Amino acid sequence: MLETPESRDKDVNICFESYPQSWYPICLSKSLTHSKVLVQKAFGRDWILFRDKSSNVGMLSRHCSHMGTDLVSAKIVNGALQCPLHHWLYDTQGQCNYSQGNRFERGFSSYLHTRERYGVIFAFWGKEPLFELPNFNNLAKPLTSNPSILVCDMPLIMMGINGYDTVHFDTIHHRPLQESPKIYSDEKYHLAINYNAIVKPVSFYDKLILIADKKTLTIQLDCWGGNYFLVNNVGTDFYAMAAGLPVDSKKTHIYIIGAVPESQSFLKRIILDKIKTYFSGLLAVDFLKPDMKVLNNIAPDFNHPFIRNDAVLNSFINYWKHLPALRGN
Ligand code: FES
Ligand SMILES: [Fe+2]
Numbered sequence: 001m002l003e004t005p006e007s008r009d010k011d012v013n014i015c016f017e018s019y020p021q022s023w024y025p026i027c028l029s030k031s032l033t034h035s036k037v038l039v040q041k042a043f044g045r046d047w048i049l050f051r052d053k054s055s056n057v058g059m060l061s062r063h064c065s066h067m068g069t070d071l072v073s074a075k076i077v078n079g080a081l082q083c084p085l086h087h088w089l090y091d092t093q094g095q096c097n098y099s100q101g102n103r104f105e106r107g108f109s110s111y112l113h114t115r116e117r118y119g120v121i122f123a124f125w126g127k128e129p130l131f132e133l134p135n136f137n138n139l140a141k142p143l144t145s146n147p148s149i150l151v152c153d154m155p156l157i158m159m160g161i162n163g164y165d166t167v168h169f170d171t172i173h174h175r176p177l178q179e180s181p182k183i184y185s186d187e188k189y190h191l192a193i194n195y196n197a198i199v200k201p202v203s204f205y206d207k208l209i210l211i212a213d214k215k216t217l218t219i220q221l222d223c224w225g226g227n228y229f230l231v232n233n234v235g236t237d238f239y240a241m242a243a244g245l246p247v248d249s250k251k252t253h254i255y256i257i258g259a260v261p262e263s264q265s266f267l268k269r270i271i272l273d274k275i276k277t278y279f280s281g282l283l284a285v286d287f288l289k290p291d292m293k294v295l296n297n298i299a300p301d302f303n304h305p306f307i308r309n310d311a312v313l314n315s316f317i318n319y320w321k322h323l324p325a326l327r328g329n
Pocket of ligand 1: 064065066067068069083084085086087088
């Protein structure tokens with residue numbers, strides 16, 4: 001079918017106003033206790049989070065499905081969320097039993113499926129998870145750093161565009177590519193980019209790499225669902241995860257975690273692994289900070305020939321457009 005200006009505009013709206021059905025980081029595990037509800041903004045709307053007695057996390061619409069009472073002042077009673085107005089009790093799947101006169105009815109609220117990993121609570125944007133929360137490749141037992149959160153005024157899609165913007169590898173990260181990157185996909189929700197970059201003595205991390213006598217670095221970046229990225233600095237012990245949450249169509253929170261493999265020797269496990277894990281988190285954040293400076297308030301035009309003619313960028317944009325997505329508010 002011929003591409004018309006109208007269909008191009010429709011494509012562009014898809015980039016900003018819909019979010020792929022994927023796993024999104026919502027908040028830090030430690031910020032959600034058993035005794036209090038938490039309000040979080042995600043996908044342009046407000047959500048209520050709470051824990052049941054088994055520590056499962058519920059993520060429900062902020063307003064009660066009965067008469068719309070704000071659940072920010074809800075109580076947690078026996079692990080269920082109690083609406084302050086007529087005391088309906090919701091479980092973590094948004095289900096509730098209630099009595100109406102002498103009848104028993106069943107109510108429900110919109111909810112998202114949740115998972116908890118690496119000290120972060122994730123939720124699947126969609127009715128049912130279309131794929132499981134991905135693990136680090138080649139790491140049976142990853143040791144992970146404390147999560148960090150970077151806040152950026154940019155649409156979520158820019159996170160992926162940045163990962164596939166080969167020009168900025170040199171201008172921002174001072175790592176020019178040796179040759180064109182390899183791009184491939186194992187399945188619908190996955191897109192990988194693999195490239196060899198020349199290391200220059202500019203960033204702290206790259207100076208360390210040069211001290212270790214590595215003049216080039218192979219990077220493997222696996223994207224899942226358009227927003228969840230796993231990074232492997234091939235040949236080193238340093239891995240990272242970066243996952244974006246669209247707070248709304250213009251603001252994105254990026255959750256970052258560094259990871260290292262667990263050592264075989266007991267002595268290394270109790271001393272060296274802790275230091276390496278800590279540094280993996282620092283290095284991952286350090287690598288992304290220069291990106292955040294220039295991506296703030298970015299206003300890309302996806303119809304511009306410079307973007308439309310960049311084959312690598314377009315591989316990401318096309319992948320994104322074919323992901324099943326839902327509109328936010
Ligand atoms: S408004 Fe929540 S139970 Fe009635
Ligand atoms: Fe970058």
